[in-house]
Amino acid sequence: MEQNNILAEETLYWLKVLTSTDAETKATENIQQLKAVLRFNEYRYYVLNNALISDNEYDALYKLLEKVEKNHPELITKDSPTQRVGSSLNEGFATVQHLVPMLSLDNSYNADDLKDFDRKAREASGLAIIEYCVEPKFDGASISLIYENDMLVRGTTRGDGVAGDDITTNTKQIRSIPLSAPFSKYGIEQIEIRGEVILTKQNFDKYNAWLEEQGLPTVANPRNTAAGSLRIKDPKEVARRNLDAFLYHISYIVNRESLKVNDTQQSLLTTHSNQLKLLWECGFRSPEKEKKVVKGIDAVIDYVLEFEQKRDNLPYEIDGMVVKVNSIELQDTLGMTSHHPRWAIAFKFKARQATTKLLHVEYQVGRTGAVTPVAKLQPVAIGGVTVSSISIHNEEYIKEKDLKIGDIVLIERAGDVIPQIVKSLAELRKGDEQEIIFPKECPVCKSELFKEEGEAVWRCINIECEAQVVEKIIHFVSKDAMDIKSFGEANVRKFYELKLLKDIPGIYQLNFDEFGKMEGFGKKSIDNLKAAIEASKQQPLNRLIYGLGIRFVGETTAKTLANSVEHLLDFKNKTEEELQQLEDIGVKVAKSIHHFFSNEQNIEMLKQLETLGLQLKNEKKATVVSGGLSGQTFLFTGTLNKLKRSDAEALAEQHGGIIVSGVSAKLNYLVVGEDAGSKLEKAKKINTIKIISEDEFLKLVE
Numbered sequence: 001m002e003q004n005n006i007l008a009e010e011t012l013y014w015l016k017v018l019t020s021t022d023a024e025t026k027a028t029e030n031i032q033q034l035k036a037v038l039r040f041n042e043y044r045y046y047v048l049n050n051a052l053i054s055d056n057e058y059d060a061l062y063k064l065l066e067k068v069e070k071n072h073p074e075l076i077t078k079d080s081p082t083q084r085v086g087s088s089l090n091e092g093f094a095t096v097q098h099l100v101p102m103l104s105l106d107n108s109y110n111a112d113d114l115k116d117f118d119r120k121a122r123e124a125s126g127l128a129i130i131e132y133c134v135e136p137k138f139d140g141a142s143i144s145l146i147y148e149n150d151m152l153v154r155g156t157t158r159g160d161g162v163a164g165d166d167i168t169t170n171t172k173q174i175r176s177i178p179l180s181a182p183f184s185k186y187g188i189e190q191i192e193i194r195g196e197v198i199l200t201k202q203n204f205d206k207y208n209a210w211l212e213e214q215g216l217p218t219v220a221n222p223r224n225t226a227a228g229s230l231r232i233k234d235p236k237e238v239a240r241r242n243l244d245a246f247l248y249h250i251s252y253i254v255n256r257e258s259l260k261v262n263d264t265q266q267s268l269l270t271t272h273s274n275q276l277k278l279l280w281e282c283g284f285r286s287p288e289k290e291k292k293v294v295k296g297i298d299a300v301i302d303y304v305l306e307f308e309q310k311r312d313n314l315p316y317e318i319d320g321m322v323v324k325v326n327s328i329e330l331q332d333t334l335g336m337t338s339h340h341p342r343w344a345i346a347f348k349f350k351a352r353q354a355t356t357k358l359l360h361v362e363y364q365v366g367r368t369g370a371v372t373p374v375a376k377l378q379p380v381a382i383g384g385v386t387v388s389s390i391s392i393h394n395e396e397y398i399k400e401k402d403l404k405i406g407d408i409v410l411i412e413r414a415g416d417v418i419p420q421i422v423k424s425l426a427e428l429r430k431g432d433e434q435e436i437i438f439p440k441e442c443p444v445c446k447s448e449l450f451k452e453e454g455e456a457v458w459r460c461i462n463i464e465c466e467a468q469v470v471e472k473i474i475h476f477v478s479k480d481a482m483d484i485k486s487f488g489e490a491n492v493r494k495f496y497e498l499k500l501l502k503d504i505p506g507i508y509q510l511n512f513d514e515f516g517k518m519e520g521f522g523k524k525s526i527d528n529l530k531a532a533i534e535a536s537k538q539q540p541l542n543r544l545i546y547g548l549g550i551r552f553v554g555e556t557t558a559k560t561l562a563n564s565v566e567h568l569l570d571f572k573n574k575t576e577e578e579l580q581q582l583e584d585i586g587v588k589v590a591k592s593i594h595h596f597f598s599n600e601q602n603i604e605m606l607k608q609l610e611t612l613g614l615q616l617k618n619e620k621k622a623t624v625v626s627g628g629l630s631g632q633t634f635l636f637t638g639t640l641n642k643l644k645r646s647d648a649e650a651l652a653e654q655h656g657g658i659i660v661s662g663v664s665a666k667l668n669y670l671v672v673g674e675d676a677g678s679k680l681e682k683a684k685k686i687n688t689i690k691i692i693s694e695d696e697f698l699k700l701v702e
């Protein structure tokens with residue numbers, strides 16, 4: 001604890017160093033401390049989920065270390081935070097033997113199975129009641145790590161359980177796996193530990209959003225992505241996916257019996273729960289917080305059922321719980337079969353897979369003209385949700401999965417993930433199944449479909465195709481774009497069919513007199529709709545850009561674009577090369593943006609939107625009232641009484657302030673409303689932050 005406080009203090013010191021002119025000299029003289037500070041902040045971020053500094057601050061410290069190491073290569077150590085990123089590509093994977101075979105687990109599915117497991121363990125041990133440690137069964141890919149003299153020396157996949165692939169470089173890309181860990185404090189020279197590499201739901205979504213922005217096919221579920229990531233040849237690509245790891249098992253300690261340690265240290269090795277604690281204390285993300293130690297199988301059953309309820313609210317996927325005999329001595333007595341230990345069992349949650357029949361395929365046209373095949377299924381319930389149709393992505397996917405109409409298919413719904421077809425059960429075919437033949441024409445406007453080289457997707461390139469027009473409007477009004485509440489997909493389709501709406505500017509020219517005649521449109525709903533449309537005119541430029549649905553321009557790129565101009569039409573004069581200068585905009589994205597703004601019809605539409613009252617100016621750039629707060633950073637927390645949070649932020653920005661997302665030493669003002677929580681607590685510890693009330697803030701901008 002004390003050590004952590006020191007490291008927190010030292011972090012603040014290094015943030016100050018960053019602003020000094022002799023930062024590099026200071027870092028060279030005290031490189032060990034800088035490395036320790038970086039490691040500490042990685043640990044806070046990746047293991048504890050409780051960052052002390054912002055990403056940018058971390059990056060700046062990291063870059064400082066990189067600079068020093070470049071000029072003084074003799075100072076590079078194997079556990080330096082810079083050594084995670086492999087400089088060269090992996091050369092295929094060598095096969096390496098595990099120190100101890102990686103066994104699987106026996107499965108249980110209900111309370112009776114668990115009781116059976118407990119009975120056998122009690123009979124074999126002669127004990128009346130057994131203490132168990134119960135923890136989540138992480139749904140990812142298993143790995144094995146070896147640390148020697150405190151350094152990570154090897155990372156391996158499970159392989160066939162006896163030997164696996166040497167994936168050391170890739171494991172170093174996972175920030176929750178420390179490159180060095182203080183095992184020697186416990187007298188341990190060599191240790192092999194086991195765990196699961198996972199992709200959190202949030203990082204899975206982020207990765208898919210990125211794939212989508214790049215125009216690449218998205219991935220089906222976090223588990224397969226985590227497993228696939230471990231065997232990628234390019235470590236930088238592995239790093240991009242932001243994998244995590246939970247470590248839950250110590251499989252081997254060299255000379256375990258003769259460790260020269262005191263009793264307290266020795267006791268850390270006597271139970272499984274203490275081993276989780278030891279791993280946690282050595283900086284690993286073990287299930288220390290999620291596990292529960294209980295006596296007797298009834299309490300085990302209570303805990304696994306209680307945890308199943310929380311399943312959907314967890315930030316990562318689990319497919320069950322693992323029940324482990326807590327005493328290591330008793331584990332040794334119970335031993336193993338050739339397949340699984342007798343001291344542990346997996347309790348599998350209700351299946352989220354089911355089989356059903358693929359009835360036929362429909363084709364949908366998206367806003368970019370992409371034609372997506374959708375498999376219509378015999379409705380089937382999985383995990384409380386009825387599934388009757390599933391996207392089958394594109395022609396290649398259909399071939400890859402060998403799908404036919406009439407097939408029995410295995411489908412899966414993993415947590416919040418959209419249902420997917422796992423495979424077709426070809427062995428059940430009767431012979432009357434039919435090939436899925438991809439259409440040559442757009443199912444809506446009947447124009448010929450095209451496929452670009454290197455792409456998997458067939459497109460309708462008729463920009464007047466009704467399906468595309470409607471989808472574009474739906475995207476424009478959607479929550480993440482212009483967020484026109486009460487408009488919604490169904491209304492867009494209805495208004496379009498009734499010819500009340502034909503394009504995006506039409507949203508702002510609706511003839512509301514016609515609406516009164518329509519069923520389901522009372523005065524109140526018309527007023528709400530009017531107000532929502534009116535309010536959307538003030539949406540910031542980035543939302544408008546995102547709403548335009550330019551290919552490859554997702555929310556992040558839209559923000560980058562909005563911040564780079566004073567007026568949206570400035571993009572008319574930007575070359576592809578200029579666009580590529582912007583952060584994260586590559587050749588393909590720049591080409592697409594340039595293409596959009598070179599099209600006269602698009603420019604006309606934007607001019608029309610401006611005339612209709614939409615905001616095409618970059619408010620932030622254009623409307624700074626005065627620079628009174630120029631460069632000062634602000635963060636609002638708690639409930640404000642007088643202002644809406646977004647208005648307060650806009651006000652600070654209008655006076656030159658900058659809104660930041662977290663409390664760090666770089667924050668100047670924390671504006672505190674009612675019921676402020678952890679941010680306020682955190683800010684109190686950093687004495688350079690001015691903590692002010694809403695009224696004080698209003699005085700400041702007066």
Ligand code: IVH
Nearest residue numbers: 103104105135136137138142196248322341
């Ligand atoms: S213990 C010798 N604990 O589940 C005991 N396994 O279906 C080794 N898994 O191969 C395993 N979470 O990849 C253990 N908390 C956990 C786990 C866990 C996930 C995986 C592991 C194992 C598979 C068996």
